[in-house]
Amino acid sequence: MIQTDPDSFVQGILDGNRRMIAKTITLIESSLKEHQKIAFTVMEKILPRTGNSIRLGVTGVPGVGKSTFIENLGIFLADIGHKVAVLTVDPTSQRSGGSILGDKTRMEKLSAHGNAFIRPSPAGETLGGVAAKTREIMLICEAAGFDVILVETVGVGQSETSVASMVDFFLVLMISGAGDELQGIKKGVLELADGIAINKADGENLKEVEKTKGDLEMAMHLIRPESPTWSTPVLTCSSIVEDGTKNVWETVLDHHKKFKTSGEFQQRRKKQTLKWMWTLVEEGLKQRFKNNEKINEEIPVISRQVENEKISPSAAAEVLLSYL
Incomplete structure (x- = not known):
């Protein structure tokens, strides 16, 4: 209760x-x-x-080591006195509606840290697998005094766009030696990135990582920077070395400082809040549409007419929407 x-x-x-x-x-x-x-x-x-934290979004294709990266960075930040909240979004099974909320077991060391709070959220029906309530949870954590919020995406579909629209710094994690370095990462995602970090830059991997870094830097030259203040850097990091992600955090702080000085930080947050409002309006309209009795009565009738080509899909949609 x-x-x-x-x-x-x-x-x-x-x-x-x-x-x-x-x-x-x-x-x-x-x-x-x-x-x-x-x-x-x-x-x-x-x-x-609320609003007094640095919000960092992390994405990357599966296998890139997002959880290990977040744990390494989270421990580094928590150790130097930051209060870190990690919000992870797990894909909900479309078939069963179930969700494997395994992040606390994946980030054992961080979840045991006194300065850290980890909250996995099932993605539910939200487009692209970003939990509908992630933004609200972020505000709760900020009000509770957490000054760094890390949001991990599932790294598929449109979840990247959703996370990019709620954070101050959007980081795309990549690995070297995966054949085509841009494989699985859409150009659109690179356009959203405030920073790119090639993970697993350790041991015998270093030579390969440097080559990938050069390739990515060339690719990024073809993308026009969104802000005159900032060009997206390509970094390298290691999530298995102590403080191996420290340079990424220094880049985030540099970005934060430049955006605060230019006034773009506040502008970005204002835009994001408005976008959030319209997302909620759309979600609410969908819900009202689904819950409308008259619409539910008419759906089977109109669906049959569409299937039998008695009415066009656009006209059918117009009829259903007119009942709202």
């Missing part, structure tokens, strides 16, 4: 109470109307305490 007093959630968050943070996230993720109502009130009350 979830308690119904919003103030107890708010106080728990502001006190940095882990149990209450986890309970609030469960409340936020609930689809029950009464839970959503309490969640709205909690979010309104904590909003003035």
Whole structure:
């Protein structure tokens, strides 16, 4: 039974109470109307305490070592006194609706650290596998005093675009020696990147990594930078060496400083908040469409007419939408 007093959630968050943070996230993720109502009130009350973190998104094709990278970077940051929240988005099975929330077991060392908080979220039905509530969870963590938020994507489909639109720095992780270095990474993703890091730069791999770095730097010259302040750097890092990801963090800080000075940081955040609002409007409209009784009655009839080519798909869509 979830308690119904919003103030107890708010106080728990502001006190940095882990149990209450986890309970609030469960409340936020609930689809029950009464839970959503309490969640709205909690979010309104904590909003003035949010926005004071550096938000870093990490993506990359499966096998690139995202979890190991995040654990290495997270431990480095937590050790030097940062409070780190890791939000990972697990793909939900389309068939069973189940989701393997295994990140705490994948990041054992980090999850045991006193300055870290790890929260896996099932992706649910959200396009591209980014949890619908990741943004709200990010704000809860900020209000609880976490000053670095790491968001890991599943690295498929459009989840990259969604994560890029909610973070201050979007990092694309890559590895060398995988044949075509751009294989599996769409040009669009590289255009979104604030930084590219070639992981596993250790041992016998170093020569190969340097070659990949040169190839990627050439590829990045063909992409026009989004900001006059920043050209996307290609870095190398190792997630198995202590402080092997420190240079990536230094790049994030450099970007943060330059964007703060130029005013682009605030502009980016404002744009992201508006985009978030419209995403929620679209989600809400979809939900209302699905829950509309008249539409549900008409769908089988109109579907048959479309199948039998009695009515065009565009006209059928117009009819269904007119019931909203």
